[in-house]
Each structure stands twice: as structure tokens, then as C-alpha cells.
Amino acid sequence: MIDYLTFALPKGRIMQDSMDLFARIGITCPEMDDPGRKLVFENHDDKLRFMAVRAQDVPTYVEHGCADIGVVGKDTLLEQDRDLYEPLDLQFGYCRLVVAEPKELCQDDDPAGWSNIRVATKYPNVTEKFFAAKGVQVEIIKLYGSIELSPLVGLAERIVDLVSTGGTMRENGLVEVETIAEVTSRLIVNRASLKTKHRRISRLIEELEKVIEDGPRISG
Amino acid sequence: METRLPTGVKDFLPVKAAKLDYLQNTLRSIYHSWGFRPVAPAILEDLSVLELGLGTDLREKTFRFDDRQTGRLVAFPPDITPQVARIAATRMRDMPLPFRLCYNGRVLRHTEQQLGKDRQIYQSGVELIGLSGPEADAEMIAMAVMCLQAVGASGFTIDIGQVEFLRGVLDDLPLDAAQSRDVRTAIAAKDISGLQQKLKGLPLTDRQRDELLALPRLYGGHETLDQARQVITNPASQKALDNLERILKVLTVYGIEEHITLDLGEMRGFDYHSGLIFQGFLSGFGQAVCAGGRYDGLTERYGFAAPATGFAFNLYNLLFALDRVLDERAEEGTDILLFSSGQDKAPAQHLAAVLRSQGYSVARDIIERDQAASLDYARRMHYRYLLVIEPAEEEMILIRTADGENTCVTSAAIGSGQFRI
Numbered sequence: 001m002i003d004y005l006t007f008a009l010p011k012g013r014i015m016q017d018s019m020d021l022f023a024r025i026g027i028t029c030p031e032m033d034d035p036g037r038k039l040v041f042e043n044h045d046d047k048l049r050f051m052a053v054r055a056q057d058v059p060t061y062v063e064h065g066c067a068d069i070g071v072v073g074k075d076t077l078l079e080q081d082r083d084l085y086e087p088l089d090l091q092f093g094y095c096r097l098v099v100a101e102p103k104e105l106c107q108d109d110d111p112a113g114w115s116n117i118r119v120a121t122k123y124p125n126v127t128e129k130f131f132a133a134k135g136v137q138v139e140i141i142k143l144y145g146s147i148e149l150s151p152l153v154g155l156a157e158r159i160v161d162l163v164s165t166g167g168t169m170r171e172n173g174l175v176e177v178e179t180i181a182e183v184t185s186r187l188i189v190n191r192a193s194l195k196t197k198h199r200r201i202s203r204l205i206e207e208l209e210k211v212i213e214d215g216p217r218i219s220g
Numbered sequence: 221m222e223t224r225l226p227t228g229v230k231d232f233l234p235v236k237a238a239k240l241d242y243l244q245n246t247l248r249s250i251y252h253s254w255g256f257r258p259v260a261p262a263i264l265e266d267l268s269v270l271e272l273g274l275g276t277d278l279r280e281k282t283f284r285f286d287d288r289q290t291g292r293l294v295a296f297p298p299d300i301t302p303q304v305a306r307i308a309a310t311r312m313r314d315m316p317l318p319f320r321l322c323y324n325g326r327v328l329r330h331t332e333q334q335l336g337k338d339r340q341i342y343q344s345g346v347e348l349i350g351l352s353g354p355e356a357d358a359e360m361i362a363m364a365v366m367c368l369q370a371v372g373a374s375g376f377t378i379d380i381g382q383v384e385f386l387r388g389v390l391d392d393l394p395l396d397a398a399q400s401r402d403v404r405t406a407i408a409a410k411d412i413s414g415l416q417q418k419l420k421g422l423p424l425t426d427r428q429r430d431e432l433l434a435l436p437r438l439y440g441g442h443e444t445l446d447q448a449r450q451v452i453t454n455p456a457s458q459k460a461l462d463n464l465e466r467i468l469k470v471l472t473v474y475g476i477e478e479h480i481t482l483d484l485g486e487m488r489g490f491d492y493h494s495g496l497i498f499q500g501f502l503s504g505f506g507q508a509v510c511a512g513g514r515y516d517g518l519t520e521r522y523g524f525a526a527p528a529t530g531f532a533f534n535l536y537n538l539l540f541a542l543d544r545v546l547d548e549r550a551e552e553g554t555d556i557l558l559f560s561s562g563q564d565k566a567p568a569q570h571l572a573a574v575l576r577s578q579g580y581s582v583a584r585d586i587i588e589r590d591q592a593a594s595l596d597y598a599r600r601m602h603y604r605y606l607l608v609i610e611p612a613e614e615e616m617i618l619i620r621t622a623d624g625e626n627t628c629v630t631s632a633a634i635g636s637g638q639f640r641i
Contacts, residue, residue: 065506
């Protein structure tokens with residue numbers, strides 16, 4: 001059991017991107033080709049185990065040591081502020097965490113003049129910290145999805161959310177006014193694992209670092 | 221009736237509590253074998269006194285109360301080391317140095333809730349006060365290794381860092397408080413890309429920049445020291461590396477170097493740490509089970525300057541990390557439950573006393589019930605044997621609770637000391 005290296009990966013696109021990247025340093029899991037409803041996949045020969053979990057839960061599994069290694073967006077790390085190592089920027093899953101508001105409000109709005117505002121977001125901690133650093137008092141409305149809706153129906157005048165292309169925001173008449181952070185996927189490592197399995201994990205980090213520097217492989 | 225506990229604290233029932241006892245006793249015997257003597261600090265202190273020994277890290281986590289008698293604030297200690305430092309610096313200052321002191325006790329720390337973190341922490345540790353130099357630091361590490369071996373840990377590592385090494389790189393940088401905090405946070409998370417971003421545009425020399433960027437990767441085995449020597453060239457850090465080298469040499473003499481890893485970018489010591497710091501990790505368990513290091517300035521805050529070093533185990537972490545190993549090691553349960561069906565209980569009471577004097581643990585099943593119910597109780601409550609006394613019979617039946625196997629014994633055999641279970 002102890003010899004296994006366990007990964008926690010967020011279900012979906014990032015899991016696929018992660019496995020593609022891992023494949024380039026020889027880390028694979030044939031069992032995953034036919035996923036079905038399984039949540040844990042093993043590669044017995046190489047003593048590797050992969051768990052498919054919700055993105056927001058990846059840091060929890062890794063911090064508690066249920067997984068040695070995880071892949072998660074920087075946005076989740078900023079929001080949760082866990083005691084973890086995050087040694088590598090995997091450079092995929094790029095997006096930005098931004099403040100946005102309706103176009104009409106934007107025309108004669110100056111962020112420097114904000115003093116007391118209402119913001120809807122999935123990221124209450126990041127939002128609070130960001131505005132506190134600017135000395136702006138903020139009332140936060142925590143939502144779990146479709147954040148773009150809230151200014152349209154008057155729930156909040158502004159939102160803090162993740163954008164990749166900006167399409168959804170434009171279609172809902174919202175404009176970005178400030179960038180809080182640039183977000184990419186990060187490799188995170190449990191503190192005890194980095195010490196007790198340091199040879200295996202530091203080799204993995206070095207190899208990943210090398211293939212990331214080489215740039216994305218052009219496929220097909 | 222609502223009898224829920226506040227979050228972050230725990231009760232331990234007999235099975236787990238016996239394991240805690242085992243850990244505590246085993247660690248205490250190791251401390252004793254290295255010449256450490258117990259101290260038992262007070263459970264409350266005046267906040268103003270306690271705070272002398274706490275940095276902002278621990279101050280923010282301290283539980284405080286009003287003392288109704290004096291109107292002053294008192295505090296429940298979040299850490300025992302500052303208390304031992306105070307005791308050494310005040311009550312013991314006229315005794316000859318060094319002091320080798322050990323303790324165990326519970327501390328309280330405020331933590332973020334909902335993360336499954338303990339507010340109640342059970343520490344068992346040692347403080348070596350009045351000695352500087354690598355041999356004293358090596359003694360702490362060697363003891364921590366021996367403790368982990370003694371309680372049955374396998375696959376563990378003691379991970380060593382050096383506060384002065386970091387200070388050599390981080391002090392005197394032309395950064396304001398916020399920049400410095402950002403840089404430290406990125407180094408603590410080994411976040412190289414974040415660190416690169418934070419350093420962009422800061423007025424640093426090439427050497428300063430190279431040294432900072434090297435810190436997140438300076439961890440691993442002994443080779444880490446050589447890597448560090450090549451990239452970190454400021455005199456203070458080099459001196460700290462010499463010190464680490466000497467400590468490792470002593471550890472080689474003790475034959476425990478295989479358990480040692482290095483992490484020169486580790487920033488997680490307490491505010492009072494001043495030199496070597498270390499943490500113990502068990503494979504398969506996510507958090508450190510012990511932590512310690514040198515704290516040369518701490519006793520001076522209580523008016524008595526002395527170099528010092530020490531460490532403490534987090535017993536709850538150790539318990540959860542070793543839970544299965546301890547199943548076999550921690551003797552839990554009682555040897556014999558004595559059941560007597562007759563009206564006259566005197567023979568049973570007498571026999572219980574004889575068995576106890578022979579070193580067995582014995583309880584009387586005082587409740588009136590039948591033998592089957594008594595056996596069931598014995599099984600469920602971790603008795604190894606049920607001893608059944610029938611009125612006016614010389615022979616008694618000894619039933620092993622694990623499998624129900626019967627043996628006959630006589631009170632004569634027990635009285636003459638021939639009885640063995």
C-alpha cells in the first residue's frame with residue numbers, strides 16, 4: 001500500500017490534460033481508458049493510483065495525505081489557502097480571475113472610487129482579500145454557479161469570476177474591469193509525501209519541469 | 221439532552237486512550253534513558269507573561285480568559301516550550317546548566333474550523349537548555365529517531381532545515397513588508413513560478429535573485445548540502461551549512477543518517493526558532509508527528525540568556541499515524557473477570573486479592589447475572605479470561621474469552637503460585 005504514489009485529479013478536462021502530460025514522462029494508467037463509473041484507477045505494475053474527485057476537493061485530499069500529489073487550478077488554491085507544496089505550474093487550463101460589471105455601470109465607473117460594493121462570487125475568500133487590500137468594503141454574495149446572472153437581476157452590481165475567452169460575460173452584457181489573478185493548473189504535493197517519498201516525487205517534478213519547458217507536444 | 225463537544229476537541233475511549241498511554245510511557249522511557257527529568261508546567265498563565273515567549277504566530281492562536289480574582293487576562297498555553305523556558309529562566313536559574321527537561325501536556329490553539337484540525341493538541345517533548353553547538357542539536361534529532369523506532373514507526377523521516385540559512389538569503393533584502401511576505405509565502409509553498417512572478421521588477425541583485433529562486437528546490441538527501449553550497453554563497457548561509465554538516469556528522473556516529481532528509485527552504489518553524497529546525501514525518505500520514513529546533517533567544521525574554529534546543533511530539537497525530545501498529549503494542553484490557561454464582565462472595569473476593577498480588581489485573585463481576593451473560597460482558601469489554609467460581613467446589617473453570625476454551629484450576633494451585641495464564 002505504502003509504495004503506491006496516489007494522485008488526486010479533478011474529473012473532466014483537466015484530468016485528461018493531466019494524463020496527457022504525465023504520459024510524456026511515462027506515467028500512464030491503461031485502466032482509465034474504460035472509466036465507467038469508477039473513481040479510483042490503478043496501475044499495478046508501476047504502483048500508481050489515480051482518484052477522480054471534484055476540483056474543489058483536490059486540495060483536501062492532498063493536504064490530508066489521502067493523495068500524495070494533485071492537480072488543481074490556482075483559483076482553488078487561492079480560495080482555500082491550504083498548507084501544501086505547489087512546486088509546478090503545469091501551464092494548461094489557463095484563465096483569469098476577474099472583477100466584472102454591467103456595461104452601463106462601467107461607462108462612468110472608476111474602480112479607484114469604490115468604497116462600499118456588493119459582489120457575487122464563487123470565491124468569497126479571494127474576493128474579500130482582494131478588496132480589503134484596496135481598502136474597499138465589500139458585501140459578498142456566495143453563489144455556486146451562473147454568476148453572470150446576478151448583475152442582470154440586481155442580486156449584486158459586480159461579480160468576481162473565472163473567464164477563459166470572455167464569451168459568456170460578453171453575451172450577458174458584462175465587462176471586465178480588473179484582473180485579480182492569472183490562473184493555470186498547478187501540481188500540488190502533500191508535505192509529508194515530499195519528505196517520505198522524496199526521490200520518486202522530486203524525479204517526477206524534474207521530469208515534468210523538463211517536458212513543460214520543451215513546450216506542448218504538437219499532436220496529430 | 222445535547223452533549224455535543226465543541227469542534228476541534230476529542231474524547232478518547234479506552235481502546236484509543238490505552239494507545240495514548242502507551243505512546244506517552246514509551247516516549248517518557250526514551251527521554252529518561254537520555255537523562256531527561258520531568259517538569260509539569262501550570263495550566264494557566266498571565267497572558268502578559270506567556271506572551272513574552274510567543275511570536276505573533278502563536279499569540280493569535282491563544283485562548284484567553286478573564287481572571288475574576290484579579291481582573292487580568294489569563295491564557296491557556298498554546299505551546300509548552302515557552303513555559304519550560306520561563307521555568308528554566310526563573311525558578312531554576314541558580315541550578316547548574318545544562319537542564320535536560322521533559323514534559324507532556326495538553327495545549328489549546330485556535331484553528332480554522334471545518335478543516336478537520338485539532339484545537340486541542342497533546343504534546344510530549346523535551347527541552348535541552350544551556351547547550352549550544354551541533355552535538356546538542358544532534359541529540360534532539362537522535363532522540364526523535366529513537367522515539368519513533370521505540371513506538372513502532374517504520375518508514376519515517378526527520379526533515380531538517382536551518383533558520384539562519386534562510387535568514388542569510390532573506391534578511392537585508394530591499395523589500396517592504398508586503399513584498400517580503402509574498403516572497404516568503406511562495407518559498408514556503410515551493411511555488412517557483414509564483415516566486416518568479418513576485419520577484420519581477422523588484423530591485424534585487426542577480427545573486428539575491430538566484431539565491432531566492434534556488435530555495436524552493438533545495439530539499440532531498442545529503443546531496444542537498446552540496447547543491448546549496450554552490451548556489452547560496454552569502455557568508456551567513458554558508459556558516460549555517462557548516463553547522464548542519466557538523467550535526468549530520470554526529471548523526472552518522474549515532475547510525476541514524478538514513479532517516480534524515482534536508483529541506484533548506486522550509487519556513488515553518490515558530491517565531492522563537494533560531495537555528496536548526498526539524499519535523500518528523502511518517503509515510504502515509506499527511507502531517508508532521510513531531511517538530512522542534514533551536515531557540516537561543518527564548519529564555520532571555522524571561523531574563524536569563526541561555527542557548528537551548530528541543531522538540532515535541534504531537535501525540536494525537538502520532539496516534540492516528542500508528543493506529544494499526546499500536547493494536548498489537550498497546551496492551552489494552554484486563555486479565556481476569558471473576559464470576560461467582562453463590563451467595564457467599566467472600567471466596568471470590570479473597571481470590572481476587574491473591575491474583576492481584578501476583579500481578580494479574582482482576583475485576584469482580586459484582587452484578588447478579590448468569591454465567592453466559594458474564595462471559596458476554598467479559599468479551600465485549602476486553603477481558604482475556606473469565607474465571608468461574610462455583611459454591612463449595614474446589615475446582616474452578618477458566619474460560620478464554622477469545623475462543624471459549626475451558627481449563628480447570630484449583631484455588632490451591634493459585635494460592636501456591638503455580639497458576640499461569
